[in-house]
Amino acid sequence: MDAEAASRIDAPHDENVEVCRALAQHVNARSTDLGEHSSLISPNFYFDAARDEAEKRNIFGKMPMLAGLSKDIPNPGDMLLFDLVGPSIMVVRAKDGSVNAFLNMCMHRAAKLVNECGHHARFICPFHAWTFDLQGKLIGVPRKDAFDPEHMESRNLVCVPVGEWGGMIFVKPHAGDERIDVEAMLGEFAPIVSLFALENAHKVAEGRLDFDANWKYALDTYCEGYHVGFLHSKTVGALYLGDLIKYDAFGRNHRIAFAPNAYKATMGKAEDEWPMIPYSPTYYIFPNIAINIQPMEQGGSFVSVHRIFPGETVGKGFSILGTYKLDGAPTDEDRHHYEAAHELIMKVVGTEDYSVSAGGYNNLKHAPAGFRSVIGRNELGVQNVHRHLAEEAGMPL
Ligand code: FES
Numbered sequence: 427m428d429a430e431a432a433s434r435i436d437a438p439h440d441e442n443v444e445v446c447r448a449l450a451q452h453v454n455a456r457s458t459d460l461g462e463h464s465s466l467i468s469p470n471f472y473f474d475a476a477r478d479e480a481e482k483r484n485i486f487g488k489m490p491m492l493a494g495l496s497k498d499i500p501n502p503g504d505m506l507l508f509d510l511v512g513p514s515i516m517v518v519r520a521k522d523g524s525v526n527a528f529l530n531m532c533m534h535r536a537a538k539l540v541n542e543c544g545h546h547a548r549f550i551c552p553f554h555a556w557t558f559d560l561q562g563k564l565i566g567v568p569r570k571d572a573f574d575p576e577h578m579e580s581r582n583l584v585c586v587p588v589g590e591w592g593g594m595i596f597v598k599p600h601a602g603d604e605r606i607d608v609e610a611m612l613g614e615f616a617p618i619v620s621l622f623a624l625e626n627a628h629k630v631a632e633g634r635l636d637f638d639a640n641w642k643y644a645l646d647t648y649c650e651g652y653h654v655g656f657l658h659s660k661t662v663g664a665l666y667l668g669d670l671i672k673y674d675a676f677g678r679n680h681r682i683a684f685a686p687n688a689y690k691a692t693m694g695k696a697e698d699e700w701p702m703i704p705y706s707p708t709y710y711i712f713p714n715i716a717i718n719i720q721p722m723e724q725g726g727s728f729v730s731v732h733r734i735f736p737g738e739t740v741g742k743g744f745s746i747l748g749t750y751k752l753d754g755a756p757t758d759e760d761r762h763h764y765e766a767a768h769e770l771i772m773k774v775v776g777t778e779d780y781s782v783s784a785g786g787y788n789n790l791k792h793a794p795a796g797f798r799s800v801i802g803r804n805e806l807g808v809q810n811v812h813r814h815l816a817e818e819a820g821m822p823l
């Protein structure tokens with residue numbers, strides 16, 4: 427293989443060469459990565475309200491959540507809101523370039539300081555104009571002598587655990603002073619995710635999709651390649667060679683690599699003549715993040731950052747899709763290509779994946795007693811994710 431042409435990544439990397447080679451082998455052998463066994467899953471896994479509560483408490487109430495990518499807040503004073511689960515949180519780029527996170531709660535009478543992402547030199551509460559600097563320090567109180575000094579201690583903003591690494595910003599959805607060591611959290615997955623420089627990914631658009639299914643049924647659709655050539659045959663599935671993936675688990679995280687149609691160029695050739703062809707990875711970061719990178723026809727690549735969340739009840743959920751240009755800010759010339767990619771993925775996920783999710787979830791609720799879904803050896807990402815989610819929720823399968 428020609429390592430010079432490795433993927434879209436500037437520096438060819440052994441890992442990428444390995445992925446490309448493995449996909450080419452699958453293409454030529456008409457094979458795919460398989461686990462050892464298929465497995466069974468009870469419908470109850472999806473609609474048990476007690477499990478839903480446990481997941482909300484032990485996973486979405488405690489674990490680091492992806493708040494955004496670094497370039498969402500490139501400059502000091504840039505702030506993004508994370509209020510998808512738990513309290514409303516402000517993530518703020520400080521003057522020294524680091525990030526801090528605070529509860530979006532004024533320390534006077536708890537009003538929300540901000541209602542949308544934006545740029546701030548300081549935060550001025552809309553209620554009575556208490557003012558906080560970018561470090562969360564209380565720096566202004568109108569008619570300050572109305573407040574007894576002993577009641578004015580600890581009136582700085584409340585910190586939230588935050589960490590930034592590899593172009594991603596994580597927060598924990600509760601108060602706390604700790605820094606999140608994202609690299610340590612990802613462990614052996616960290617060097618894999620950093621093969622694609624998310625540090626330089628610029629947001630083009632963001633959208634929300636609500637669905638009538640348990641969040642795990644929707645999440646499952648991101649964790650296997652089996653359906654892509656069938657469910658998405660008229661849309662994104664047509665871009666890839668179907669039911670063909672390279673799957674690698676890294677702790678609780680995984681990568682699924684897909685082979686774009688260009689891999690047909692390896693067919694019938696001796697292995698040492700295979701061209702190096704960019705692959706399309708989906709990174710799953712435990713518990714609810716799927717990041718997919720796809721090459722564009724016009725050149726360049728776009729990144730789809732999906733975050734999937736449980737809704738108010740066990741049978742409702744939603745996801746946020748952020749679409750990014752992988753390498754640099756979109757220009758006047760290419761922005762519309764990325765916007766079109768965003769619209770396409772919103773449509774595919776909404777009308778194909780989540781439509782199936784809603785129908786399947788509803789069927790599971792009414793399935794005959796004793797019915798079990800069967801998860802194939804070619805769906806081992808789904809198997810692994812279920813097992814890890816169950817462990818973290820404290821309710822084994
Ligand atoms: S609640 Fe913010 S200034 Fe009063």
Ligand SMILES: [Fe+2]
Pocket residue numbers: 647648653654657658779
């Ligand atoms: Fe899908």
